[in-house]
Amino acid sequence: MKGTVLGEVGLHMADADNVVTAIDDLEAGAELPYNGEMVELAEAVPFGHKVALVPLERGDAVVKYGETVGEAVEPIAPGEWVHTHNCESTRGRGDRAAEDGEVA
Template identity: 75%
Template sequence: MKGAVLDDLGLHMAEADNVLTAIADLEAGMEISSDDATVELAEDVPFGHKVALVPIEPGDTVVKYGEPIGEAVEPIDPGEWVHTHNCESARGRGDRDASEGEVA
């Protein structure tokens, strides 16, 4: 399998990823450790959703599977749920140039 499972709680697919994918329903206060740091969950995160591993500022690219998947629209702290309330998808957007991520 590509990637690494961290503490049997999340999947970190590529070294470039700044998020991990929850492989179970996660509860606020749980801790997930990687080689670099330990992240405490700030809120509940549903199975299959993303958790920030590092601070992500508005305009920063959210990277999952080693690929850009969106852009932060507000500050996201490590351990926070990354979803539509704080991240805007860059995939399947007809209003953006796919090669540059720019608004068309």
């Protein structure tokens, strides 16, 4: 398997990632080790969903697979579920490329 399993609860795919992927349905309070500390889940997180490892501010990149996959639309604390309520996808966004002057 590519990546590293943290605390038997989250898959950290690349060193640059600021989120992990839940490898099971996780309950609030579950802990995972990261960067010499423990990150406690603030809420239940479904299998396959993302959990923040570090604080993210509005506009910060959400990095998974070593690539930006989204942008925080509100502050996200370590241990919080990262999903459509607090993150907007940036993948396949031709409208964003046009705003940035890139060719989609």
